[in-house]
Amino acid sequence: MASRADNIASTLSLANFSKATELKNRIWFTIGALIVFRFLSFVPLPGVNPVALRDLYLQTQGGILDLFNTFSGGSLSRMSLIALGVMPYITASIVVQLAASLHPALVALKKEGEAGRKKLNQYTRYGTVLLCIVQGYAIATGLEALSTSRGLGAVVDPGLMFRVGAVISLIGGTMFLLWLGEQITSRGIGNGVSLIIMAGIVAQMPTFASNLGAAYSAGDTGSILIIALIALVIAMILMICFMERATRRLLIQYPKRATQRGMMQADRSHLPLKLNTAGVIPPIFASSLLLLPLTISQFAGKSLTPESTMGKIVVSLNQYLGHGKPLYMLLYAAGIVFFCFFYTAVVFNPEETSDNLKKNGGFIPGIRPGKNTATYLDYVLTRITVIGAAYLVIVCTVPEYFLSMTGLPLLFMGGTSLLIVVNVTVDTITQIQSHLLAHQYGDLIKKAKLKGRMR
Numbered sequence: 173m174a175s176r177a178d179n180i181a182s183t184l185s186l187a188n189f190s191k192a193t194e195l196k197n198r199i200w201f202t203i204g205a206l207i208v209f210r211f212l213s214f215v216p217l218p219g220v221n222p223v224a225l226r227d228l229y230l231q232t233q234g235g236i237l238d239l240f241n242t243f244s245g246g247s248l249s250r251m252s253l254i255a256l257g258v259m260p261y262i263t264a265s266i267v268v269q270l271a272a273s274l275h276p277a278l279v280a281l282k283k284e285g286e287a288g289r290k291k292l293n294q295y296t297r298y299g300t301v302l303l304c305i306v307q308g309y310a311i312a313t314g315l316e317a318l319s320t321s322r323g324l325g326a327v328v329d330p331g332l333m334f335r336v337g338a339v340i341s342l343i344g345g346t347m348f349l350l351w352l353g354e355q356i357t358s359r360g361i362g363n364g365v366s367l368i369i370m371a372g373i374v375a376q377m378p379t380f381a382s383n384l385g386a387a388y389s390a391g392d393t394g395s396i397l398i399i400a401l402i403a404l405v406i407a408m409i410l411m412i413c414f415m416e417r418a419t420r421r422l423l424i425q426y427p428k429r430a431t432q433r434g435m436m437q438a439d440r441s442h443l444p445l446k447l448n449t450a451g452v453i454p455p456i457f458a459s460s461l462l463l464l465p466l467t468i469s470q471f472a473g474k475s476l477t478p479e480s481t482m483g484k485i486v487v488s489l490n491q492y493l494g495h496g497k498p499l500y501m502l503l504y505a506a507g508i509v510f511f512c513f514f515y516t517a518v519v520f521n522p523e524e525t526s527d528n529l530k531k532n533g534g535f536i537p538g539i540r541p542g543k544n545t546a547t548y549l550d551y552v553l554t555r556i557t558v559i560g561a562a563y564l565v566i567v568c569t570v571p572e573y574f575l576s577m578t579g580l581p582l583l584f585m586g587g588t589s590l591l592i593v594v595n596v597t598v599d600t601i602t603q604i605q606s607h608l609l610a611h612q613y614g615d616l617i618k619k620a621k622l623k624g625r626m627r
Contacts, residue, residue: 195361195607202360205352206371212254212348213247213372217341219327219334220315225251247372251315253345256307257372258365261350264299266453268292273518300350301343308342309335361607362600370596373589397578404574408567408587412594415563419444420556422549424534441534443525445553448560450515452595455568455588457515458507462500501572505565512561513554522549567591 216222248255272278272292281288315338316330327334353364360367387393426439526546535541539548568587 192608195604198359198361198607199604202356202362202367205356205360205364206367209254209349209352209368209371210375212345213252213375214250215253217251217253217255217338219329219337220251221326221328222250225249225315225326251311253341254349255311256304256342256346258346258349258353258368260303260307260346261296261300261365262456264303265296267299268296270518273521297350300346304343304346305339308339311342312338361603362596366592366596367600370593373593401574401578404571405590408571408590409594411563412567412591413598415447415560416595416598418447420447420552421445422536422552424529425537426532426534443529445520445556446560447556448563449520449553449557450512450560450564452588452591453515454508454511454561454564455591457511458504459568459588461507462503497576501569504572505569508564508568509561512564513557516553516557516560520553522546522553525549564591 247257268278272282278292281291284291312335315326316334349368350365353368356362356364356367384393384398388395388398421442421444424441424443426441523546526542526549529535529545530541536545536548539545564587567590571587571590
């Protein structure tokens, strides 16, 4: 017979949301922090010309800047204080994570537990500041050299003071976003950095809806195309929800242990292996590497003639590496598959997992502990990574192909953006349900104590 606590867990609903005061405070704090993030995205860097920046951004669409602009919620196109967003932190954390799996000193530091994790987080912040300095200086010098076809300069008063001010402002904006993300994680709901990225992507949706409505009113977009677009988005969301929660559960057996009543009992548990262990890292890496040559060619093409050898190379790059082109799609899919296997090998170490199971007395039935267990884990992980890589290729290339066929410039509707939005939404809802469940268990414990006193 199910216990009262099991009944509460099975009938969990949002009807008791109004009673969970702490949960409401956390949600309101998260909403307030995201509003602050959106306000900051409209504060421009000191010394820039907003009119010239808008014209220049329209000239360089289709490159890596579009991807970064999507993740920053349009801050890069407006060149705001948070134009870099949290991408330097993401890059630094990936680099530190890779180094912690390859460098012996960092591997030993990673095994020290909580103290080692704090030290690695500190290294990640140092790397974030260093990347902000490099990227901020590149942006400042690049803005000074840019001017529109109408002769408007992107910077009002170029010089050393503008560069110093721009670098300091961009560093401050990114570090403030990291602090804001940490506050959301500790005092709000969900992962703060992930929610900031998701908020930047979702912020592009009203603009897309208005542009789509204007195109439909003008007759440029038909009703069938809109219905197909909605159906594609729903199908992709359902597929992402199903695949991201899919796991391969390996049975772990523990030896018999004596209980308090003197009986011998064998414990069992499961080791869950996600089909998509790498997450959204493979699409981000693959798209960044492919869009980087296109971005460089766009900036370099302004000073080259089409008849020169370098000019022909630039034209060929723009022709073959554009969104939806066969070569771009092929390289994009190959990059996703490569980074899926590479990053999975970095974040999951079969030998380390096998050693931990052996230390705790656990084993997989039918597999000898030690080296045989590590080999079996690597075999299973390789097989499920094939499925995960194929899933990521489908999710990321199908929207790209659809957008290229329809001509809709919707980077935020791409596979990477959908992956981020759906994953963050599911994780946030899961945390809300966990808080509600904890609140209901708290009420159950209070009622049990009250009945005990009445007796």
